[in-house]
Every structure is written in structure tokens, then in C-alpha cells.
Amino acid sequence: xxxxxxxxxxxxxxxxxxxxxxxxxxxxxxxxxxxxxxxxxxxxxxxxxxxxxxxxxxxxxxxxxxxxxxxxxxxxxxxxxxxxxxxxxxxxxxxxxxxxxxxxxxxxxxxxxxxxxxxxxxxxxxxxxxxxxxxxxxxxxxxxxxxxxxxxxxxxxxxxxxxxxxxxxxxxxxxxxxxxxxxxxxxxxxxxxxxxxxxxxxxxxxxxxxxxxxxxxxxxxxxxxxxxxxxxxx
Amino acid sequence: xxxxxxxxxxxxxxxxxxxxxxxxxxxxxxxxxxxxxxxxxxxxxxxxxxxxxxxxxxxxxxxxxxxxxxxxxxxxxxxxxxxxxxxxxxxxxxxxxxxxxxxxxxxxxxxxxxxxxxxxxxxxxxxxxxxxxxxxxxxxxxxxxxxxxxxxxxxxxxxxxxxxxxxxxxxxxxxxxxxxxxxxxxxxxxxxxxxxxxxxxxxxxxxxxxxxxxxxxxxxxxxxxxxxxxxxxxxxxxxxxxxxxxxxxxxxxxxxxxxxxxxxxxxxxxxxxxxxxxxxxxxxxxxxxxxxxxxxxxxxxxxxxxxxxxxxxxxxxxxxxxxxxxx
Numbered sequence: 001x002x003x004x005x006x007x008x009x010x011x012x013x014x015x016x017x018x019x020x021x022x023x024x025x026x027x028x029x030x031x032x033x034x035x036x037x038x039x040x041x042x043x044x045x046x047x048x049x050x051x052x053x054x055x056x057x058x059x060x061x062x063x064x065x066x067x068x069x070x071x072x073x074x075x076x077x078x079x080x081x082x083x084x085x086x087x088x089x090x091x092x093x094x095x096x097x098x099x100x101x102x103x104x105x106x107x108x109x110x111x112x113x114x115x116x117x118x119x120x121x122x123x124x125x126x127x128x129x130x131x132x133x134x135x136x137x138x139x140x141x142x143x144x145x146x147x148x149x150x151x152x153x154x155x156x157x158x159x160x161x162x163x164x165x166x167x168x169x170x171x172x173x174x175x176x177x178x179x180x181x182x183x184x185x186x187x188x189x190x191x192x193x194x195x196x197x198x199x200x201x202x203x204x205x206x207x208x209x210x211x212x213x214x215x216x217x218x219x220x221x222x223x224x225x226x227x228x229x230x231x232x233x234x
Numbered sequence: 235x236x237x238x239x240x241x242x243x244x245x246x247x248x249x250x251x252x253x254x255x256x257x258x259x260x261x262x263x264x265x266x267x268x269x270x271x272x273x274x275x276x277x278x279x280x281x282x283x284x285x286x287x288x289x290x291x292x293x294x295x296x297x298x299x300x301x302x303x304x305x306x307x308x309x310x311x312x313x314x315x316x317x318x319x320x321x322x323x324x325x326x327x328x329x330x331x332x333x334x335x336x337x338x339x340x341x342x343x344x345x346x347x348x349x350x351x352x353x354x355x356x357x358x359x360x361x362x363x364x365x366x367x368x369x370x371x372x373x374x375x376x377x378x379x380x381x382x383x384x385x386x387x388x389x390x391x392x393x394x395x396x397x398x399x400x401x402x403x404x405x406x407x408x409x410x411x412x413x414x415x416x417x418x419x420x421x422x423x424x425x426x427x428x429x430x431x432x433x434x435x436x437x438x439x440x441x442x443x444x445x446x447x448x449x450x451x452x453x454x455x456x457x458x459x460x461x462x463x464x465x466x467x468x469x470x471x472x473x474x475x476x477x478x479x480x481x482x483x484x485x486x487x488x489x490x491x492x493x494x495x496x497x498x499x500x501x502x503x504x505x506x507x508x509x510x511x512x513x514x515x516x517x518x519x520x521x522x523x524x525x526x527x528x529x530x531x532x533x534x535x536x537x538x539x540x541x542x543x544x545x546x547x548x549x550x551x552x553x554x555x556x557x558x559x560x561x
Contacts, residue, residue: 024367025429027353111278114355206353206431212367215358219365 024208030097031210034075041066042080042087044101048232049199052081061228062100062201069217088113094204098214105198114211118198119218120225124151126160126176127191134174134191144171151176154194180229238317240309241503244534247397254393254402255303257386258296261409264382265293275375277368278354280347281422281437282376284340285415288445289379292412294332295405298325302401306501319500319537320460326401327456334449340442344435353431356423369423376423380416383409395468398502398535400459403468404452411448415441462498476504476533483532489513489521494547495539503537509544518543 026032043050043058050060058066058079070077080087080096087099088109105118126143128134135141139159145152145168152162155176168175169185179189201218203211243251272286302325310317356368387409394403418437425433465474477497484493491513497506508529512518522541530536 023424023427024356024369025427027429027431029429114357117357117359203355205355206426208356208367208369208426209429211355211357216365219358219360 022209024212026207026209028094028204028207030094030204030207031213034097034210035073037075038078039066039070039073039075039098040078040080040096042082042091042096042099042101044084044087044099044103045081046102048229049102050100052079056081061225061232062102064228065218065221066098066100068221069214072217073213088202091202091204094207097204097207097210099202103200103202105200109202113205114203114207116201116203116211116215116218118200119222120199120229122178122180122197122199123189124154124176124194124197125179125182125189125191126151126155126174126194127182127187127189128174129172130187136192138192142173144168144173144175146177146181150178151194158194180226183230235312235315237310237312237315238538241317241319241537243307243502247502247534250393250397251303254390254397254399255300257390257393258299258402258405261296261383261386261390261405262293264386265289265296268379268382269293271375272379275368275372277356277372279356279372279419279423279426279434280344280354281419281434281441282372284344284438284441284445285376285379285419287336287340288412288415288441289383291333291336291445292383292405292408294329295326295401295408298322298329299399299401299405301325302501317500319503322399322401322501323456323459326404326452327460329401329405330449330452330456332449333445334453337442337444337446337449341439341446344438344442348432348435348439351431352435354426354434356426367427369427372423373420376416376420380413383412387412398468400455400468400499404448404455407469408448411444414444418444459499465497465499465504474504476535479532480508480529480536480539483529484508484510484525487525487528490525492547497539500537502535504533504535505538507540507542509542509547511545511547512543515543 041058043052043063045051048060050058050062053059056079063079066077080090082090084101084103087096090096091099092109092112103115105115107115109115126134126138138155140161142161142163143155144165145155145162147164147166149162149164152164155162162176163171165171168177174191175182175185175187176194177185182189201214203214269286269289272282272289276282276286299322302322305318305321308318356372358365358367359371360366361371387406390402390406390409393399394406418440422434422437425437465477466472467474477495480497481493481495484490484495489512490510492511493508495506495508497504510522510525512521522543526539526541529539529541
């Protein structure tokens with residue numbers, strides 16, 4: 001019993017010291033390096049989440065958030081363009097600190113990187129034209145989708161016929177799009193739910209102090225995300 | 235085929251056995267709750283995953299015990315004239331193989347993670363409106379995971395000693411040692427929090443070494459059991475003093491010139507042959523029958539010990555020189 005008590009006491013003391021030490025810390029001291037320094041951010045071109053302008057600057061919802069975070073940390077941002085898989089591979093080797101661009105939480109890279117908690121959940125909805133309601137059975141129904149064919153696979157698995165259109169806002173029939181896009185088209189974001197996709201930031205693996213800092217920031221700003229999305233237009 | 239006589243446990247041992255069965259059911263229920271809780275807090279921690287697998291493995295000995303205790307009490311039949319007492323040894327063997335196998339697998343996994351230099355990422359979760367680092371949640375789950383096994387292990391140990399049940403004793407010992415697993419995993423997670431990426435994999439390696447050691451110890455014990463090793467005390471390799479007591483009791487009889495015996499363990503009971511060199515062959519059947527009654531009255535564990543009259547105790551090479559065995 002004495003041994004057990006000693007063990008429990010040690011554990012409690014450890015926890016107390018740990019809290020004082022600022023758990024969790026980074027094996028590669030990422031957060032310490034970023035504070036007052038440079039944060040290397042890989043940007044995947046994925047409007048409206050993130051896009052790179054011609055002058056090597058980044059625009060979109062996520063770059064705005066990153067700029068705000070960098071301001072909090074008194075750091076300068078270095079935007080790094082590239083393809084998603086290359087940027088994520090660089091992140092895995094700690095050549096980057098963060099990768100953004102509407103990364104889906106279901107990405108197969110999840111076990112190898114430090115994915116943040118989802119900061120926004122995209123709901124893909126099939127909404128009818130103004131005034132009309134969409135029937136739950138979509139078999140054989142022609143549904144308008146955007147040029148990037150988002151949701152086409154989900155529609156086909158339900159037997160619907162996806163029709164890519166250039167201007168979904170003027171499509172006469174039902175349209176499948178994320179909820180915030182439907183609001184932009186002037187349609188109510190209500191109807192048949194096709195699926196949900198959660199958006200995350202990706203941090204370097206194992207850099208838990210940095211990851212927790214990013215997550216706390218995102219959690220604070222969670223209410224401002226829908227507003228930012230509405231402002232982003234194509 | 236002459237089947238053995240049925241064996242009946244004495245009252246108190248029967249009560250102990252029933253209590254052991256209840257405790258093993260409680261162990262299964264408690265471990266299921268621990269397994270569910272750990273599953274939801276696993277995250278990307280290798281140490282947590284190893285502790286979780288160990289808790290799943292700790293379901294195997296209770297299940298083995300419960301299945302075996304259903305069978306071992308059955309009366310011997312024509313097809314199984316020696317009865318079913320060996321059932322527990324078989325169950326014990328299966329449990330040890332499972333433990334040893336998984337221990338080796340988990341050790342391999344942990345060492346691989348160390349060699350690949352994988353850095354585990356642990357972010358935050360939101361609980362009741364508060365953002366908490368996952369590591370704290372994992373440690374809380376580990377603290378809970380340690381409590382039921384340690385309590386149940388302490389409750390099962392005295393039962394196992396009274397019942398001379400090696401499988402139950404090993405199961406109780408593993409439960410009692412569970413606090414080490416919880417501590418190692420918690421230290422591993424705290425190590426990650428301090429920035430040492432290898433702490434988690436090292437903790438996982440330590441836990442899996444512990445599982446492997448348990449499996450190996452139990453495997454060698456159950457192999458020795460099945461090879462009919464001389465009876466030993468519960469939880470140690472020392473010879474059981476009961477064998478010597480039986481020999482002394484036999485030698486003390488006035489018609490016995492010399493006696494020796496050969497005993498083996500079958501689950502709870504001790505069985506075997508006692509070789510008696512009688513001073514004369516008069517009234518041998520009655521004397522042997524009364525000697526058998528005396529021997530079996532010595533201890534509840536003695537069952538079906540055959541008394542064999544022989545001309546001498548010297549070992550015979552080649553043919554067998556034994557008179558007809560009577561009981």
C-alpha cells in the first residue's frame with residue numbers, strides 16, 4: 001500500500017509540474033520558433049478556402065485566419081504554393097509549419113500529420129428552386145452541380161443525374177452545393193443532405209504545442225467562419 | 235472402461251469456487267467498460283493502443299476459467315474415464331499462447347514506430363465547453379482503467395490460493411500488476427507533452443514486454459502442467475508438501491514396510507499412484523482399501539490415488555515387475 005501511495009503522489013506531483021511547464025511542448029520547438037519569427041504556410045489552391053494571387057500573396061478564408069494568428073504570435077507569414085500531396089509531404093518532414101486549403105478531415109494523410117480539430121463542417125445539400133421542395137427520392141432527377149462536380153458521386157450513388165452547369169444560380173431545377181454556396185445562389189440551405197465534409201488545418205506531426213495553439217485560435221474564431229465564407233464570392 | 239468415481243469438492247471449496255466464478259464475471263464486465271472507455275480516448279498514442287490490447291487480452295483468462303469450470307466438475311464417463319479435470323489446463327494453455335503471441339506482436343509494433351521515428355500528434359478536444367489537451371483525457375481514462383483490475387485481482391488472489399487454482403492465480407496476478415501498465419502509458423503520454431516524441435513508443439514497448447513476460451511465464455507453467463510435473467505450490471516452483479505427507483502417512487502404517495508415490499496435478503486435484511511394499515500378503519485387499527480411505531481423508535485435494543502393492547521399490551529396467559493392482 002505504501003508503494004502505491006508513493007506512486008500516486010509522484011504522479012500528482014508530475015502533473016502539477018507538467019501544468020506549470022506548459023504542456024504540451026514541441027519536439028522541434030515549432031511554436032517557440034514561430035513566435036517573433038517566420039511561419040511557413042503551404043497553400044493549396046482551393047477557393048474559397050484558399051487561393052494564391054499573382055503577387056505571391058494568399059487570399060481566402062483560411063489565409064485571413066492565418067494572418068490573424070500570425071499577428072497574435074508576432075510572426076511573419078511565408079506563403080508556399082504547391083500541389084496538395086507535395087505540400088503535405090513537406091509538412092511531414094517538418095519543412096513547413098502549416099498547410100491550409102480546405103483540407104478535408106477524411107484525408108488519408110491524417111495518421112501521418114497533425115490534423116487540427118475541424119473548424120467548419122461543410123454540409124452538401126440538394127436544394128430546390130425558390131418556392132419548391134425537393135423530394136427525398138432523387139432517383140432519375142436531374143440535379144445541377146458546379147463545374148468542379150462537387151457532390152456528383154453522392155448524387156450518382158442515389159440514382160440522380162448530376163448536370164454540371166456554369167451558373168447554378170439560374171438552373172431551373174434542384175441544385176447540389178455546400179450550404180454557404182446555396183445562400184450565395186439565393187436558395188434556402190435546406191433540402192436533402194448528401195453528405196458532410198469537415199475542414200481542418202494540417203500542422204507538422206508531433207508538434208503538439210503548436211497544434212494546440214492553432215486549435216485554440218480556431219476555436220475562438222469559429223463563429224466568424226460562416227460570415228467570412230459569405231463574403232467570399234467567385 | 236472403468237470410469238473413475240465422481241469427485242466432490244468440499245463445502246467451503248465449493249463456496250470459494252462459486253465466488254471465483256462470480257468475480258470472473260465481474261472482471262469481464264469491468265474490463266468491457268475499461269475497453270470501451272480506452273477505445274474512445276485512443277488517439278494516436280501507441281502506448282494507449284498497447285494498454286487497450288492488453289485489457290482486451292485480460293478478458294481471455296476469465297473466459298477460459300469460466301468455460302473450464304463448467305466442464306471440470308462433470309463426472310467421468312465411459313468416453314472420458316479420467317474425467318474432465320484437465321479442462322482448466324487446456325484453457326490455461328490457450329490463454330498463455332494468446333498473451334505471448336500478442337505481446338510479441340505489440341513489441342514489434344512499438345519498436346517499428348521507434349525506428350520509423352513517428353511523432354504522435356495530440357491536439358485538443360472540447361468537453362463541456364472547455365478545450366482540453368487530449369493527453370489529459372487519456373491519462374484520466376488510464377487512471378480509471380487501472381482501478382477495477384487491481385481491486386478484482388486482490389479479491390481473487392486468496393480464493394486462488396485456497397482452491398490451488400493456478401490459472402485463477404495467474405489471472406489475479408496479471409490483474410494486480412495492471413497498475414504498472416497504466417503508469418507506464420501515463421508517463422509515456424506526459425513524455426509526449428514534454429516534447430519527447432519517443433516517450434510514447436518506449437512506454438508501449440515496456441508494456442508489451444510485460445505482456446510477453448506474462449505470456450511466457452504462463453505458457454511455461456501450463457506446459458509443465460500438461461507434462462505432469464511434480465505438484466508445486468500455487469504461484470511458486472517449490473514442491474507441494476502434500477506428497478511427502480502422504481508418503482509419511484503410508485510408511486506409518488504397521489503392515490507397510492516401505493512406500494513411495496508418484497503424483498500429478500489435474501486442475502485442483504492431486505492424483506497418481508502410491509507403491510507399497512507390504513510386510514506380508516495377508517488380507518491385502520482389505521488393508522489396501524482401508525489405507526486408501528486414510529490417504530484420501532488427509533486432504534480434499536487427493537483424488538483417485540491408486541495404491542499398488544509391489545515386491546520392492548527398486549526401479550526395474552525392461553519388463554515390469556508389479557503384482558496385480560488392487561485398490
